[in-house]
Amino acid sequence: MSVAKTFGKNLRRARKRLGISQEEAAIRASLHRTEIGLLERGERVARIDTAIKLAGGVGVPLSELLDGIEWEPGTMQAGTFSVSAERGDAEPES
Numbered sequence: 843m844s845v846a847k848t849f850g851k852n853l854r855r856a857r858k859r860l861g862i863s864q865e866e867a868a869i870r871a872s873l874h875r876t877e878i879g880l881l882e883r884g885e886r887v888a889r890i891d892t893a894i895k896l897a898g899g900v901g902v903p904l905s906e907l908l909d910g911i912e913w914e915p916g917t918m919q920a921g922t923f924s925v926s927a928e929r930g931d932a933e934p935e936s
Contacts, residue, residue: 912925
């Protein structure tokens with residue numbers, strides 16, 4: 843799974859747990875509703891300022907939206923992102 847898809851899955855989970863629509867999450871984060879959909883589907887990667895707005899909008903620490911995403915530094919080659927395996931409490935992708 844990609845970084846964008848993992849972030850989107852974490853965002854969707856937090857939003858649904860709060861019981862709000864994408865539109866309400868967008869209003870709370872001062873974003874457009876379509877941006878929420880693109881992010882939740884993993885079609886776009888959030889900038890750091892957007893990620894902070896989203897975390898505040900859905901009432902979770904930023905670390906929750908980044909759960910399962912880590913950077914593995916390289917030694918003689920460039921580093922790479924890694925995404926941990928899905929957790930048992932993960933929602934099925936839609």
